[in-house]
Amino acid sequence: MDIKEITFSYDRKVDRLHQVNAEIQPGRITTIIGPNGCGKSTLLNVMSSNAVPRQGQIILDGQDIRQYRPRELARKLAVVHQQNEAPADLTVEQLVRFGRLPYKTLLSSRREEDDQAVEWALKCTNLEERRYRTLDQLSGGEQQRVWIAMALAQRTPVLFLDEPTTYLDMYYQLEIMELIERLNREHGLTIVMVLHDINQAIRYSHHLIAMKEGRIVMSGEPKQIVTAELIRSVYDVHVAVRQDEEAGLYVIPVSVRQQTPIEAG
Numbered sequence: 001m002d003i004k005e006i007t008f009s010y011d012r013k014v015d016r017l018h019q020v021n022a023e024i025q026p027g028r029i030t031t032i033i034g035p036n037g038c039g040k041s042t043l044l045n046v047m048s049s050n051a052v053p054r055q056g057q058i059i060l061d062g063q064d065i066r067q068y069r070p071r072e073l074a075r076k077l078a079v080v081h082q083q084n085e086a087p088a089d090l091t092v093e094q095l096v097r098f099g100r101l102p103y104k105t106l107l108s109s110r111r112e113e114d115d116q117a118v119e120w121a122l123k124c125t126n127l128e129e130r131r132y133r134t135l136d137q138l139s140g141g142e143q144q145r146v147w148i149a150m151a152l153a154q155r156t157p158v159l160f161l162d163e164p165t166t167y168l169d170m171y172y173q174l175e176i177m178e179l180i181e182r183l184n185r186e187h188g189l190t191i192v193m194v195l196h197d198i199n200q201a202i203r204y205s206h207h208l209i210a211m212k213e214g215r216i217v218m219s220g221e222p223k224q225i226v227t228a229e230l231i232r233s234v235y236d237v238h239v240a241v242r243q244d245e246e247a248g249l250y251v252i253p254v255s256v257r258q259q260t261p262i263e264a265g
């Protein structure tokens with residue numbers, strides 16, 4: 001996937017992405033990092049054709065994504081959004097089955113292929129035993145796995161995830177990250193995600209894209225690009241960068257860079 005010269009504006013006045021260029025490597029995990037409001041979700045939305053750029057193109061399999069019909073694109077690329085809602089009375093299995101919509105035709109009945117895809121998605125996400133539950137009968141981590149399962153049922157080679165670990169505790173965060181890693185390693189999925197946790201981004205990504213104010217500041221292999229200087233320039237935070245035998249490279253936030261003096265009252 002090629003991101004070519006993308007400029008995007010919500011209101012045709014202020015550009016939120018400025019001539020963004022990047023390459024998404026197939027079969028790899030790419031993570032977009034950067035401060036609140038820098039344009040990460042916007043870029044993901046443009047890359048999935050949910051938002052139309054003012055300029056530039058997203059090329060997938062040799063073709064501009066805007067030339068694909070929505071069903072065609074939905075067979076190539078699935079998205080797990082940041083916030084998801086569903087009717088309260090649907091079961092996990094019924095929700096996951098929605099992932100098969102891009103394969104439905106007017107006359108088609110339930111096909112074996114659909115059943116297989118749903119079973120595979122439930123198995124990958126370890127939800128087989130929860131299939132008859134409704135969302136409100138699941139923990140936050142399990143709910144997030146349902147949205148991932150729905151995307152997996154689409155059986156696409158590319159998966160986008162926007163902040164998949166937000167609101168989850170440490171255990172469920174790790175569980176989701178390990179699931180994503182397995183989907184990449186064992187099933188060859190190309191993953192593009194947005195993460196706020198820099199340490200998760202370092203640990204689970206082959207490639208990082210660091211953004212600030214609608215621009216890519218730096219991109220590359222985490223080990224190559226993550227330095228205290230990069231984090232300072234992107235987040236305005238002073239960090240210590242360390243290496244641990246077990247955990248690998250990691251970052252410890254130390255202080256915000258610009259301290260505002262507190263005036264004596």
Ligand SMILES: Nc1ncnc2c1ncn2[C@@H]1O[C@H](COP(=O)(O)OP(=O)(O)OP(=O)(O)O)[C@@H](O)[C@H]1O
Pocket residue numbers: 010011016034035036037038039040041042043
């Ligand atoms: N629907 C919208 N209409 C107008 N402006 C928007 C809209 N969505 C986002 N923006 C603005 O575009 C800029 C980029 O937002 P975006 O959500 O892409 O940032 P982000 O990096 O994903 O942020 P966060 O980490 O807080 O989720 C922000 O200034 C935001 O206020």
